[in-house]
Amino acid sequence: xxxxxxxxxxxxxxxxxxxxxxxxxxxxxxxxxxxxxxxxxxxxxxxxxxxxxxxxxxxxxxxxxxxxxxxxxxxxxxxxxxxxxxxxxxxxxxxxxxxxxxxxxxxxxxxxxxxxxxxxxxxxxxxxxxxxxxxxxxxxxxxxxxxxxxxxxxxxxxxxxxxxxxxxxxxxxxxxxxxxxxxxxxxxxxxxxxxxxxxxxxxxxxxxxxxxxxxxxxxxxxxxxxxxxxxxxxxxxxxxxxxxxxxx
Amino acid sequence: xxxxxxxxxxxxxxxxxxxxxxxxxxxxxxxxxxxxxxxxxxxxxxxxxxxxxxxxxxxxxxxxxxxxxxxxxxxxxxxxxxxxxxxxxxxxxxxxxxxxxxxxxxxxxxxxxxxxxxxxxxxxxxxxxxxxxxxxxxxxxxxxxxxxxxxxxxxxxxxxxxxxxxxxxxxxxxxxxxxxxxxxxxxxxxxxxxxxxxxxxxxxxxxxxxxxxxxxxxxxxxxxxxxxxxxxxxxxxxxxxxxx
Numbered sequence: 001x002x003x004x005x006x007x008x009x010x011x012x013x014x015x016x017x018x019x020x021x022x023x024x025x026x027x028x029x030x031x032x033x034x035x036x037x038x039x040x041x042x043x044x045x046x047x048x049x050x051x052x053x054x055x056x057x058x059x060x061x062x063x064x065x066x067x068x069x070x071x072x073x074x075x076x077x078x079x080x081x082x083x084x085x086x087x088x089x090x091x092x093x094x095x096x097x098x099x100x101x102x103x104x105x106x107x108x109x110x111x112x113x114x115x116x117x118x119x120x121x122x123x124x125x126x127x128x129x130x131x132x133x134x135x136x137x138x139x140x141x142x143x144x145x146x147x148x149x150x151x152x153x154x155x156x157x158x159x160x161x162x163x164x165x166x167x168x169x170x171x172x173x174x175x176x177x178x179x180x181x182x183x184x185x186x187x188x189x190x191x192x193x194x195x196x197x198x199x200x201x202x203x204x205x206x207x208x209x210x211x212x213x214x215x216x217x218x219x220x221x222x223x224x225x226x227x228x229x230x231x232x233x234x235x236x237x238x239x240x241x242x243x244x245x246x247x248x
Numbered sequence: 249x250x251x252x253x254x255x256x257x258x259x260x261x262x263x264x265x266x267x268x269x270x271x272x273x274x275x276x277x278x279x280x281x282x283x284x285x286x287x288x289x290x291x292x293x294x295x296x297x298x299x300x301x302x303x304x305x306x307x308x309x310x311x312x313x314x315x316x317x318x319x320x321x322x323x324x325x326x327x328x329x330x331x332x333x334x335x336x337x338x339x340x341x342x343x344x345x346x347x348x349x350x351x352x353x354x355x356x357x358x359x360x361x362x363x364x365x366x367x368x369x370x371x372x373x374x375x376x377x378x379x380x381x382x383x384x385x386x387x388x389x390x391x392x393x394x395x396x397x398x399x400x401x402x403x404x405x406x407x408x409x410x411x412x413x414x415x416x417x418x419x420x421x422x423x424x425x426x427x428x429x430x431x432x433x434x435x436x437x438x439x440x441x442x443x444x445x446x447x448x449x450x451x452x453x454x455x456x457x458x459x460x461x462x463x464x465x466x467x468x469x470x471x472x473x474x475x476x477x478x479x480x481x482x483x484x485x486x487x488x489x490x491x492x
Contacts, residue, residue, distance in 0.1 A: 165339040
């Protein structure tokens, strides 16, 4: 039933796409079969794998940096009032700085380099991770902390078995919103100043008004992210929440 | 205090402990509270609710250092504690909870403890799958697995039904007797104190101090109703004399 309704919804989407392409014409909105063929060609030539790989690598590195730093800062701000007061204005400033400004400044200051690109993406994701994890750190259970203290648990044990499991739902939320945010920003970074990646390819296609290629690359990347969500994020989440009584 | 074996016993001598209230004034919780507990014996602190027993335990276990006075723990000061609530990690199994609290415990130690506390069938269960009584047993197992120099129990049987509380109390009595661990138990039940302790410390209302020490003859052994009544009378007499 579940699978059937999902499949039905998907078929409806493709049908709507097909109908839209009939109305708008192949140039404005190429049909599903045209895009599929273009995708196949890109895959056969190896270009698809090359550009997808470059983008995925940037997504991974920027995401890991932002999450690690965001978790550390979020916990710090959630547990110390002084830290929260000191760092909060910075956080608000960073939260409200447009992504484009950060990207352009990074390129101006550090040149059109890989480092600048990754730093710009990580900086865009960072405040979002901090805010989410800070909420989690504010909700930490003092009683478990005291238990860990009385039993002289090591720092590592406290981190791995007391702190991280309590933060897990917040880390999951930050991961979800983070992955989609990061890959969208990576594309802009690539469009503006990188010689490869999905964003670079879409930039070229834009100059040629090649809507087919734009859609082909967009769909390829959405499929990859869907696979990551299904085969990586969800299984990890299931494992982490295995102790919770099963909900319907 | 006493030079002989002074290292091995628990010495508590708290001059004062105050909290700042929400309105800004200081509330005195403990004043001139002192007692010693000999190594290998069980002491029970009994007092009216709200008299500062939990505060006292927090000071002894090092969770609160904002007081005047001194606390000397027995031997190396290794602590095992059973809190009022079980305080288990809900995301770890029963066995993992015990091992994380007591990383040095051997498999044989754990087998013996789980058997003694009737937990053998629950080793792989998560705390959310246990009843309160079972979770309390896991907390007890964790505290004993540490092989502590001082075992501290804060009302470990509160909110269990009377039969289960008695049963757990008997299991605890067997464990402390066989392992000779210096144990401090806080309770508001005089019966519980008589059933477990070598020595009962009676606390006053807040600000708390020790008003009397009552030694219990033949600790943790079965008693007739008559003997029990006699101890109760003795305690009532001590309290009555003090109030005059």
